[in-house]
Amino acid sequence: MRTEITHVDPAYRTYADFYMRSAYGAFPQQHRHIQGSMRSSLILVEQSRHEFVDPAVDELVVSTPLDAACSYDWNMGSGWTSGQSRTGDLIIVPPGTDSRWRAGGDRRLIILAIPTALVSQLLGPDCPADLAATFAPLGGSSGNDAFVNAVLRRLWENSGEDEPINRSLADRLVEALVCHLVMRAGTVTPKLAPGPFSLREWRKLEDYVDAHLHRDILLLDLADIVGWSVRHFSRMFRQATGKTPHDWIVAKRVGRSKDLLGKEKLSLAEIALCCGFADQSHFTTSFRKATGMTPLRWRRGRV
Incomplete structure (x- = not known):
């Protein structure tokens, strides 16, 4: 099943493309691609105080702060939500979703952008038609998530090594991450592969x-x-x-x-x-x- 996202900003092909070409480009950042068959983008960025608008993209954007202790607000169309940006938090932008962000201080994040085509492939027949609605319950910050934090850290470390075993590990980490997020959102129960099979x-x-x-x-x-x-x-x-x-x-x-x-x-x-x-x-x-x-x-x- 191919989930269609109809209101994506045509100016940007990917979230990584937007990140480099927008005001975020002023922040120190590194970009990598996951070394596996499931191509997704990774960004390691050091942010400072800002208020920016992110356009809708045809990707599920997942991030976690590595170092953060500052005020933090977001708006995904239903008004502003305020909180504290803390190390290990889960931050989600559903596919096809415009968002606004305000950070009150410095923080360092790992960001993973997974194409919706890949999410659909991983969920297969269980994939819902509306991925934006599927991940909406996690939109913004959902509090601490040690699993996501550990997976994103490992993906970043793994992305620098182009070896078969590392590509296989990357594939399985992305699969596990998508399933974890879907189950945490509580909107779909995906079928899991048995044992050693991805x-x-x-x-x-x-x-x-x-x-x-x-x-x-x-x-x-x-x-x-x-x-x-x-x-x-x-x-x-x-x-x-x-x-x-x-x-x-x-x-x-x-x-x-x-x-x-x-x-x-x-x-x-x-x-x-x-x-x-x-x-x-x-x-x-x-x-x-x-x-x-x-x-x-x-x-x-x-x-």
């Missing part, structure tokens, strides 16, 4: 299997999706889900067959073929094992 890897596995249920699905193909050996994939899959890959695929085939039994006027043999079972007998045996009844009895019960 959300991106697990979604690729599910998408592949869902698209190929009508065909033979080889264990080698699944292992290749996540870049593991067949032996390691099988072991990690069983450890993470409590099922073998074969059992997981069969469960998906049965789930697909239920949809067809309930919605389509297809024969049992046709459904067996559509769902990748060897024949109607194999379909019936697998369905009974999973549900305790035959496909025909299940269909009759749905009428």
